[in-house]
Amino acid sequence: xxxxxxxxxxxxxxxxxxxxxxxxxxxxxxxxxxxxxxxxxxxxxxxxxxxxxxxxxxxxxxxxxxxxxxxxxxxxxxxxxxxxxxxxxxxxxxxxxxxxxxxxxxxxxxxxxxxxxxxxxxxxxxxxxxxxxxxxxxxxxxxxxxxxxxxxxxxxxxxxxxxxxxxxxxxxxxxxxxxxxxxxxxxxxxxx
Amino acid sequence: xxxxxxxxxxxxxxxxxxxxxxxxxxxxxxxxxxxxxxxxxxxxxxxxxxxxxxxxxxxxxxxxxxxxxxxxxxxxxxx
Numbered sequence: 001x002x003x004x005x006x007x008x009x010x011x012x013x014x015x016x017x018x019x020x021x022x023x024x025x026x027x028x029x030x031x032x033x034x035x036x037x038x039x040x041x042x043x044x045x046x047x048x049x050x051x052x053x054x055x056x057x058x059x060x061x062x063x064x065x066x067x068x069x070x071x072x073x074x075x076x077x078x079x080x081x082x083x084x085x086x087x088x089x090x091x092x093x094x095x096x097x098x099x100x101x102x103x104x105x106x107x108x109x110x111x112x113x114x115x116x117x118x119x120x121x122x123x124x125x126x127x128x129x130x131x132x133x134x135x136x137x138x139x140x141x142x143x144x145x146x147x148x149x150x151x152x153x154x155x156x157x158x159x160x161x162x163x164x165x166x167x168x169x170x171x172x173x174x175x176x177x178x179x180x181x182x183x184x185x186x187x188x189x190x191x192x
Numbered sequence: 193x194x195x196x197x198x199x200x201x202x203x204x205x206x207x208x209x210x211x212x213x214x215x216x217x218x219x220x221x222x223x224x225x226x227x228x229x230x231x232x233x234x235x236x237x238x239x240x241x242x243x244x245x246x247x248x249x250x251x252x253x254x255x256x257x258x259x260x261x262x263x264x265x266x267x268x269x270x271x
Contacts, residue, residue, distance in 0.1 A: 187233060190232055190233035190234070191232065191233055191234040191235065191236055192219055192223045192224070192226065192227050192232050192234075192235055192236065192239055
């Protein structure tokens with residue numbers, strides 16, 4: 001059994017090195033998720049507070065509407081509507097953060113960790129699904145606020161929405177595969 | 193499962209303490225106790241190797257197959 005023992009040593013070192021990489025990168029990712037969540041919220045608030053009306057209308061698909069200045073209430077409502085998909089995404093990022101924190105602590109194949117990863121996938125899919133509807137609601141809200149007697153409904157599905165859905169599906173499948181891995185890990189723990 | 197672990201017998205025959213064996217093999221006493229009771233899903237070749245080294249025995253001395261009640265429906269493939 002000498003050959004097995006000598007082969008096991010570099011394999012063990014590789015595994016340790018890989019685990020150190022997983023832990024290190026996970027710690028960075030956990031911090032990045034938290035920072036991104038905070039920045040996204042702050043950026044969205046700043047966007048609705050400071051962006052000129054013309055730009056807001058243009059980005060809501062209402063480039064031809066008359067540029068009546070939006071009052072604070074409409075801007076606040078716009079912020080709330082825009083926050084709906086973002087809130088789902090932030091929930092996902094915070095779930096991803098919990099998942100990365102568990103990875104950083106070496107808790108990789110546990111049901112709870114996998115649950116966080118699945119929550120991230122569901123949240124990303126939810127955010128992508130909500131985005132076209134909140135975009136439509138936004139166009140109605142803004143057009144009703146600026147145009148005289150005219151309301152516009154703009155429904156937009158972009159490649160970013162589809163890519164986000166594919167990404168969410170990929171993460172969900174990875175989470176399911178990890179469930180299988182967790183079962184194997186549990187079984188392996190019963191070997192002496 | 194009709195596989196019986198004879199580790200406890202081997203330890204008694206050689207008057208070896210579980211603690212010493214566990215230390216030599218590199219597993220916890222709790223895991224060695226589970227192994228003695230046959231309450232594990234599997235044993236690594238590495239573990240068997242270390243046990244055999246310490247007890248100066250063969251793997252076959254540690255395990256016995258005892259015919260138990262037949263499985264649910266089918267019998268053994270060769271009888």
